[in-house]
Amino acid sequence: MADQRVLITGSAGIVGTLMRPRLRKPGRVLRLLDLAEQAPAEAGEAVEIVTGSVTDREAMAAACAGADALIHLGGHSRENTWEATLDVNINGTHTVLEAAREAGIKRVILASSNHAVGFRRNADAGAAGLPADSSPRPDTYYGVSKAAIESLGSLYASRFAMDVIVIRIGSCFETPLPLGPRGLTTWLSPDDGARLFEACLNAPSPGYRLVWGVSDNTRRVYSLTEAEALGYKSLDNAEVYADQLADKPAPTGAAAEFVGGPFCTAPLGQFNPL
Known part of the structure; x- marks a missing residue:
């Protein structure tokens, strides 16, 4: 039986780097595409390193050839100019x-x-959490681009009978600590991230789906119902890091009120590391 070949764009980014070792499995080849330099394959690691841009039609055509599935992580991951x-x-x-x-x-x-x-209110989440298919209320140009990506995914699923799953990721880092107290709400642990991607890769005929990408955090305001319907089961909780963040100031104002946190007041079109 032929190996499953999974193309991952943006594989040198934070999420791609975290997923690379976690999505390795027997019978699977990871084809890793990024413009940035990537670590070469380790001994016994079934990966194909591809240097290319998601904006390059020829490069993407070559990268997609022979692939069975695609995980699209490529793109600017923070606010940037409208043109970029x-x-x-x-x-x-x-x-x-x-x-x-x-x-x-x-x-x-x-x-x-x-x-x-981002401009949906945390207080409106309700007991079950904010539904994964809540209509867009972007907080930045970056947020607008993600809403557009969701719509493109819906279009291609409907027009071309593709199974397209869109993951609204909270924040995926080794720990929630880089985001301070906000991370206790938004964190998707790397291990849970891999569990979610596996569920998305293996769910039978999902059609078009929108799901939240977060761990089952005590403080989460996001519904996991939609992701769990695909087979996702979170085993991690950001609350284990709460003591390490006890002396950090909690979000206030718009950063506390809205899902997008500090992005809701960050300058539009200017790169920021939030």
Whole structure:
């Protein structure tokens, strides 16, 4: 039986780097695409390193050839100029989806963000959490690009009978500590991230789905119902880091009120490390 080949764009980024060792398994080849330099394959590691941009049609066509599934992480992961955001995040995702369609890839996973709904209020989440398919209320140009990615995914799923799962990721780091107290709400542990990607890769005929990408955190305001319907089961909880953040100031104002946190007041079009 042939190996499953999974193309991952943006594989040199934070999430891609965390997923690389966690998505390795017998019978699977990871094809890793990024413009940035990547570590070469380790002994026994079934990976294919590809240097290329998600905005390059020829590079994406070549990268998609022979792939069975696509995890699209590529793009700017923070606020940037409108021109850069449009070129890489929106037009780039269109280029990726077109290449996937032409190559016959039927399973696509797109990385969206909580910032697609950043101006929704945490208080409106309710007991079950904010539904994963809540309509967009972006907080930045970056958030707008993620909302556009979600719509492109829906279009390709409906038009071309592709299974497209969009993950609205909270924040995926080794620990929630880089985000301070906000991370206790938004964290997706790397191990849970791998569990979620595996569920998305293996769920039978999901069609188009929107799910939240977070761990089962005590303080989460996001519904896990939709992700669990695909087979996801979170085993981690950011609360284990709460003591280490006890002396950090809690969010206030808009950063506390809205899902997007500090992105809701950050300057539009200016890169920021929030």
